[in-house]
Amino acid sequence: MNLILLHADDFLNPTQVRLYGRRREHVLNIHRAAVGDDLRVGLIDGLLGHGRIFCLTDQILEMEVLLDQQPPKPLPVTLLLALPRPKMLRRIIQSVSSLGVKKIHLINSYRVDKSFWSSSLLRPEKLQEQLLLGLEQSCDTILPEIHLQPRFKPFVEDDLPGISAATTAYVAHPGTGVDFPSRLKRPTTLAIGPEGGFIPYEVEKLQNCGFIPISLGERILRVETAVPVLLSRLI
Numbered sequence: 001m002n003l004i005l006l007h008a009d010d011f012l013n014p015t016q017v018r019l020y021g022r023r024r025e026h027v028l029n030i031h032r033a034a035v036g037d038d039l040r041v042g043l044i045d046g047l048l049g050h051g052r053i054f055c056l057t058d059q060i061l062e063m064e065v066l067l068d069q070q071p072p073k074p075l076p077v078t079l080l081l082a083l084p085r086p087k088m089l090r091r092i093i094q095s096v097s098s099l100g101v102k103k104i105h106l107i108n109s110y111r112v113d114k115s116f117w118s119s120s121l122l123r124p125e126k127l128q129e130q131l132l133l134g135l136e137q138s139c140d141t142i143l144p145e146i147h148l149q150p151r152f153k154p155f156v157e158d159d160l161p162g163i164s165a166a167t168t169a170y171v172a173h174p175g176t177g178v179d180f181p182s183r184l185k186r187p188t189t190l191a192i193g194p195e196g197g198f199i200p201y202e203v204e205k206l207q208n209c210g211f212i213p214i215s216l217g218e219r220i221l222r223v224e225t226a227v228p229v230l231l232s233r234l235i
């Protein structure tokens with residue numbers, strides 16, 4: 001946790017916050033902070049700044065905060081990610097959040113196991129937990145939005161044209177022959193497949209929607225590796 005993220009209801013008054021539980025314990029045990037120390041803080045969906053600890057007990061942490069800096073610029077990417085298995089989902093969502101992506105669609109694909117869609121991790125509060133961990137890691141405050149798209153065809157046919165409009169759209173698909181460009185820095189929509197890859201029908205449907213198939217070279221990467229490698233080309 002490189003940033004202590006504050007919620008609106010942490011505020012005792014406009015400049016003072018009181019924290020309990022995980023964040024207090026982290027400050028105490030990892031930062032090893034004490035009264036008088038300064039910590040980086042940020043308000044969810046708001047500004048970044050500093051907090052000076054004025055009270056630290058076994059129950060509570062209180063800080064005087066000053067929020068006066070803008071959070072980092074979002075990555076101009078909309079990510080379509082075939083729903084990963086629950087064990088991986090947690091980490092992938094954290095790393096996507098820490099890389100600055102603000103729009104995420106978890107999509108279905110033929111090779112996504114149906115049972116993944118009933119994972120309790122897909123509950124909004126569980127997803128939010130992982131998104132917040134990513135923001136705390138990367139010192140950002142803007143909470144990404146995640147949309148669940150459990151039906152591939154209607155999503156691609158009805159919603160995707162609007163979502164990818166005015167962006168350059170790519171589908172990452174090993175062996176397509178076209179290398180993924182670097183340093184794009186322009187609005188992009190990027191589709192990443194499941195562990196088993198997209199099936200040809202899905203790549204075709206995405207191509208019909210304007211997506212360009214791209215490759216990262218001969219090596220086939222695990223999804224959790226492919227995601228940061230692909231996103232790092234867009235930074």
Ligand code: SAH
Binds near residue numbers: 196221222
């Ligand atoms: N089993 C599949 C690979 C799936 S890898 C196959 O053999 O084709 C999981 C996802 O990560 C892919 O759908 C793709 O979106 C991305 N990916 C992994 N390695 C890649 C590479 N070398 N080029 C482009 N995308 C890649």
